[in-house]
Amino acid sequence: MVAGMTLTPWEVKGTIDYDKIVQEFGVEKIDSALLARLEKHAKKKGLVLHHLLRRHIFFAHRDLKFILDEYEKGNRFFLYTGRAPSGNTHLGHLVPWLFTKWLQDVFDVELWFQFPDEEKFLFKEELTLEETARYTEENMKDVIALGFDPKKTHFLVDTRHAGVMFPEAIKVAKRITFSTAKAAFGFSNEQNIGAIFYTAMQAVPAFLPSVLRKKPLPCLIPHAIDQDPHFRVSRDVIPRLGYPKPASIQCRFLPGLAGMEKDGKMSSTSGDQATIYTTDDAKAVKQKINKYAFSGGRETVEAHRRLGGNPDVDVSYQWLLFFEEDDAKLERIYRDYKSGKLLSGELKAILIEKLTAFLAKHQAARQRAQPEKFLWAPGKK
Ligand code: TRP
Secondary structure, rough: OOOOEEEEEEEEOOOOHHHHHHHHOOOOOOOHHHHHHHHHHHHHHOOOHHHHHHOOOOEEEHHHHHHHHHHHHOOOOOOOEEOOOOOEHHHHHHHHHHHHHHHHHOOOOOEEEEEEEOOOHOOOOHHOOOOHHHHHHHHHHHHHHHHOOOOOEEEOOOOOOOHHHHHHHHHHOOOOOHHHHHHHHHHOOOOHHHHHHHHHHHHHOOOOHHHHOOOOOEEEEEEHHHHHHHHHHHHHHHHHHEEEEEEEEEOOOOOOOOOOOOOOOOOOOOOOHHOOOOOOOOHHHHHHHHHHHHOOOOOOHHHHHHHOOOOOOOHHHHHHHHHOOHHHHHHHHOOOHHOOOOOOHHHHHHHHHHHHHHHHHHHHHHHOOOOOOOEOOOOOO
């Protein structure tokens, strides 16, 4: 837990101070030397450095150097990330997955994707297992729609793959005390015991491929920064089981539509109205952005023309940092908004157009998605 804000895997509140997080979590900032190394590998595949790296949205890591050193020696790593099904997918969820897809393309590596369908069941009073089963299926379609290679991508569903995962999870759980879990996650004595155990399940995919293949395979975990406490704990345990310490790379949150001061990250708990889901149609996207996106513009057109807007607090501009890949276009928008040439309504229209095009493509791919092709089958290596 970080002083002055709430940041645990289950709750994010207040203004998120990323520098403070780097210090208190003990992650390292991604420096220019690492960016250059990643860029070199991207170029070999005819790709450019991902805009989420160029803009420091993926901003921190643990042991990324080790992953690249191993890779350059010919020792391939695997990727691991996940999504606890508890609702429909919104745009914020897609951010780490989009980046994970780029990593799969650049390094041509396997991805293990966990759907811990017990997690939110244990943490949310009202959620039933029937509901999480339905969300698992829906969330899978969103992951698939991003274009992961079915031959190199394996879905793990905790309740379904428990037979393989549980024996590994108990080895982890045996080495984590309640006081460690309390310190890492802020649990009180009132927490249910399933929730306390859960982190052991989230540790498993970080070394399961090594178990299955019977050789030590390096693991890289792309994730939003709130998940770091899980891996801080499991990184201490996994080497003691004889597997490589997993590396990780962390991103910031997509700000909520209401603005960064009021809303640390976009979350469905701030209400359906102010959240953009992957299944929203063009009309809903337009209406939500026009109505809710916090504006850095002035009170009147006249004042805006004279004084200019503030892109640094404008949510539409901040969202374009996540979704508009073209640096030159973005720079132009920044300049024009700041000078007053571009009005708030016009900036919103640019974002609406971008997201509508993205979602149309995403929704078509979602329709074609076949989750059964991605489910890992025991026996399959
Ligand atoms: N706990 C994550 C969530 O709430 C799901 C998850 C499982 C995950 N394994 C992961 C996220 C690995 C990132 C990396 O959605």
